[in-house]
Amino acid sequence: MSEAKNSSAQQPLYEKYVNPQWVRLLDVLGMNVHYTSCLGSELFTDDGRRILDFNSGYCVHNVGHNHPGVVRAIKAELDRNGPAMLQGHVPELAGELAQRLCTQAGGRLSKAFFCSSGSEGVEAVIKFARANTKRAGILYAGGGFHGLTCGALSLMDNPFWTTEFGPLLPETQAVPFGDLGQLEKHLSSRKFAAFVIEPIQAEAGVLIPPPNYLEQAQSLCRRHGTLFVLDEVQTGMYRTGPFLAAHHFRVEPDMVILAKAISGGLIPSGAVLMSDAVYNSVYTSFKRSIIHTSTYSENSLSMRAGLATMDVLADGNLGERGARLGRQLREKLISRLSHYDMVKEIRGLGMMSGIEFRPPKKFRLRILFEAFSRIHPAMFGQVLVMRLFRDKAIYSQICGNNFMVLKVAPALVINESQLDEFVDAMEVIVDSMHASTGFWTEALGMARRVINVI
Template sequence: MGERFDLAEVLRVKGAQRYELHRDHLNPQLPRMLHAIGFDKVYTRADGAYLYDADGQDYLDMLSGFGVFALGRHHPEVRQAIHDVVDMGLADLTQFDAPPLAGPLAEQLLAKAPHLERVYFSNSGTEAVEAALKFARYATKRKRILYCAHAFHGLTAGSLSVNGADSFRKGFGPLLPDTAVPLGDLAALERELRRGGVAALLVEPIQGKGVAVAPPGYLAAAHDLLRRHGALLIADEVQCGMGRTGDFFAYDHDGVKPDLVAVAKALSGGYVPVGATLGSDAVFKKVYSSMDRVLVHDSTFGSNNQAMAAGLATMHVMDRDEVVANAGRIGDELRTRLAALAERYELIGDVRGRGLMIGIEFRKPQDRKLRAHWTALQLARKGLFAQTVVHGLFHRHRILTQVSGDHIEVIKLIPPLIIGEREVDRFVSAFADVLDDAHRGLALTKDFGRTLVRQARSN
């Protein structure tokens, strides 16, 4: 009998080679991009809202794995739930039984959406969206899906068909023949509905790209229009749901009751990928209309015990610790303090969002010297100024953020929902420091340029 598998030994031997191995065997452009901007750090551990490098330096994570770590990293109760379910040695994925933990998690989710009755579990956000698209088409016997310009719903083929960014779609066609309408434009929506054949409108109550918030009343009015034309409303809550906006679902702010809801990311507790598609009894019974159709839409790994345990522990902690309320309160404080900075810095054009999903948009300044600098960056690449801010926050203050989409001057903040005033103070202070430099002249851009040159030389 050979030696036992030793995961710690794999990390000891191969951990330092992570970027080289990724370059050689996975996506070759990822390590190249990270190296170019100096983001190719080696993090040795993580806890709560922080990442740590080998020197013990902390990095404030205002990105939370694109919204996965709502409870922060390595929440002890979610981690314990994973240990417990593995140690129980339960029969899992038999494919011919009712998974024991799927029902309890479905109950927990539906309690947050009492107008809906059923849940389908998958493995990711894009799969949750794919299920919603299929269910809507089958239930209505129509083929067209409307989606909003600038939307992001995933990168599998069906989800890509309703992706508002050409850069993601290019070269992967032909895709499904779906139609974009502007977010908030009821007249455009009604025109498309009158053309006929619409199964559903798929919409993010707050778009991830650019952090565009659906205008007040839009979702409710859109749902009324859809009902009149026999179509459904699908809410994509994969990123903006699970408490991020200060309500459990972002659509709750608008008093609307979607026909289908897609969730994922935070439901995983940061451990085991899980997606869920919530829907009405009427829709599900049309899709699963007979025993012959029992597996008409299914997933091999859906409802596995580890994922369900992570979801149940996450839901428990969110309720007990009032995580959703914290997201609303701390999010309001952070947005208020950032909006106050807009009065000091003319490069800030807008601060928007809800709860802890916040977009900071930059604009062309009035000051002549600043305007010339802004214009030069725009000519080089639209969105480059926002990237210099992200770079400054990371390299000067060890704060991880992101530009909220390609070719746009918006940075997005989607931190763990458990952050408090300490993290708000750290971010606002760091952001003001970076903006001070940006308003003084070229220092911020020069720092970014020096990093590009230095990293290119070390490649």
């Protein structure tokens, strides 16, 4: 594609043919800018700005944008003119990547099913768990996010995502995150094939489970014949320090879903890692050797990108690095922000943190806060995101299922001075929201713009 075609002048085509509502939302937020290049944690725009990425594509860019090692590997794979999508052969690269992933994951995980997205991984888990246990029900932790295909949506209890798309799968049931009593009550019915949970709930607000919860949940699952399944689409690939967040909590799941960062943020890919027992209950004979597949799943570009990503993560010791820098980041955020009235908690693990806000206590500010929340519950968080972007050139996002939590998830390759820029920026913006003008006048302006477009 020529430079001219890849320019902001082409935005009307996107607006006309793809998703006009998305364009309008970015316009309202003042975030509709044209990126010319993205490297590591930095995004460059055609108006000369350099923006720091603290969202990393919702944990896609663990190795940073366009990591040269991954880009080189993909280019070399293309130049090889190999069997990228033959479908009728043994794709050796998939074997190599599966071995790397299973070895790092450890425990019972000794086979991989490849797919092209996290949602597709969740769909596979539902099928495999049913085949393995001969049960239909799926239990899941409430408040989580598992993707937007119908099966994955059936494991989400936030009506925002599900309304108008039903009926979804029957026999799915939410249990509160962290509540062992409720979990056991449902498991003891012995109707459930799997319990699916994010070890740290990312979009729910970067929620870390209570001590020993996951270990005990796993043993309850084992006692009642239910598979214990972790969705590590955001937390996997060293995001929280170890290869899997499971490793923090000493659990050995029967299946783990990976996606997003698995292929360096460049080629769609996902994987379900599973035990031999689960695999053998699905692929039981020659006849069933392709009983569950997906056209692009083992394509050589994704697999090559996956292998290169694993190399980059291992060679740079990025998990340990992210854990160390993430800890330092939270310490700095706590020391600079926690005395502010509206800052409720700063928490996280590795390079995944959440800054939770609460309504202001001061009467005058509380009235304003509540008025904005009535217009839209995400209004406060979006103004925060918008101010960080416009005034401080920091791209961030609030959590999809908890609008009072700002998710802080930069690439694992981010450096200390870039993290310090974020801390400085947060302090300025959080300080401004505790004053009666500035932040709230801005919020009012945005409220007006929102009202004009809805």
